[in-house]
Amino acid sequence: MCWTRHRREAAVIEGFLRQDGRKGIRNHVAVAYLVECARHVASEIVLPYREAGAQVIGFPGCFPNDYAQKMMERLCTHPNVGAVLLVSLGCESFNRFQLAEAIAKSGRPVETIVIQKAGGTRTSVAEGQAWVAARIEELSRAERVPMGLEELVVGTVCGGSDGTSGITGNPAVGLAFDRLVGEGATCIFEETGELIGCEEVMAARAATPELGRELTRSVEKAARYYATLGYGSFAAGNAEGGLSTIEEKSMGAYAKSGSARIDGLIKPGDLPPKGGLYLMDVVPDGEVRFGFPNISDNAEIAEMMASGAHLTLFVTARGSVVGSAIAPVIKICANPETYARLSEDMDVNAGRILSGSSLTEVGAEIFDLTLAVASGRKTASEQLGHAEFILTYKSFEPIGPACLPS
Structure with missing residues (x-):
């Protein structure tokens, strides 16, 4: 049930082989x-x-x-x-x-x-x-087989954010993402409605200028969508937790993407063609028809799973307790006071960064836990029986060739 290392220190986990050649971390x-x-x-x-x-x-x-x-x-x-x-x-x-x-x-x-x-x-x-x-x-008779990190797909979301999210949990996940991508894994981050104000910085990390323009357009689309709704991706709990604007929230949310090159832009249900870092555009295309793009964090987790995510790194500061059906959720608590109250629902105390632990240390803990969970260790939400799931109406157009440069 533990991940191991062999051959030039390459990380190896264990999964279940499917007929299409992919491997799962749960059965x-x-x-x-x-x-x-x-x-x-x-x-x-x-x-x-x-x-x-x-x-x-x-x-x-x-x-x-x-x-x-x-x-x-x-x-x-x-x-x-x-x-x-x-x-x-x-x-x-x-x-x-x-x-x-x-x-x-x-x-x-x-x-x-x-x-x-x-x-x-x-x-x-x-x-x-x-x-x-x-x-x-x-x-129950199926046996696990070796699985390389290049076969692992990891998503990340953040929910219940406050003023600590952008300086503890999110950047710690970003460091874990950098390491996962460096070892060949596929990593997916979102949400375009919470990246408003970060377009230019994000576009500069794109693999090609054409992809950079697509990244920018996806955020601009989100801004128009929310403006039409008259309500942005900014909740009362965010303000109570010390965040002042969507741009400030966006800077924290953006941090969980790390610093690696962005290799593509996908939409829900698109499967990344190879390892690397991908942005998921979760805001519907066309006119506003179906209301708020994602009515809860579990809607975003479902979209990550539909694009192949084996597990999701979920950063929360206010204290979300949800898990997910099908794919495990690793809960990373950004606020030390929240962790003290809700420790049984959390997997990682990133809030300890505020009292002296380093981002590097917590990022390494998240990386190691990701591999352990991929090989069978149950997360806190799994142990508590959380298996939330939600799916609503949306509409998307296919991505263009610039979104997945070769």
Whole structure:
């Protein structure tokens, strides 16, 4: 369960090999509801098997959405997922046939329960639990195999930020990102709505001038989007914690990207083609149609997972306690007072930087913990049973060639 080093000190972790050649760091059975009306049945199916690795994901909407379809296809074929049970009410517009086909093509066991055809709640739950139990038994026999850092994808988000975030937790994650990228891993940061004011500095780090312009445009789009909404990505808790403007918050959020070259710009569900550092543009394209881009931190985590993130580094100062279905969340607390109150929910006390610990020391702790969690160590949120998940409506246009320069 521990990561090791061999061959010229290259870091090696352990994962589960999938038929498509990717490797996962967890071996979950995903029970996916395809409309809110099926969520209760999906949750009841999972309930006895939470400790064994069954987890609930899903899309609540009754009407079709290309973004949601792509997200669910990516999530149900995520490297951390070994089998999938789809739970449909029966009359929703979600294309369950396309989703099941994508899962089957990936080599994963998949089954669909249609509640209206199965006979209702009790029969659907019983049928689903029998299927999940059988898959858990099969997956329990899987053995971990060596996995190089060049096969690892790590995302980062920050939520519940305050005045300490930008001087402790976020820059410490930035140092961990620099080291991960240096060893060949893929690292993804976001959110364009919280990078306003950092466009020029960020563009200067781009692999090509064309990519730099795309990075700038993505932030400018976010600024227009939020201006139209009349509400930026700045909450009351941010102000109570000592932040004064979105630009000040952005400087702290930007710090978690580190200092490595930025190799590409992706949108939710796009898979980075190789190791390196990528910005994820999470703000929908086109006119404002679907409200606030991400209504909670878990929406951003889901988008990271849809782009292949095996785990997420989550910096919080005010004290978010959430985890995530499918992919572990490492909680990094930026504020020492918050850590003292909520230590059981946190994995790293980055707030100790304020009392003399170095950024380098905490960055190294985050790097080492990332490798340990990738090889099986449970995070605090996993131990507490946190498996939050949310997916909403959005719309995106495909990225252009300048976004992924060769």
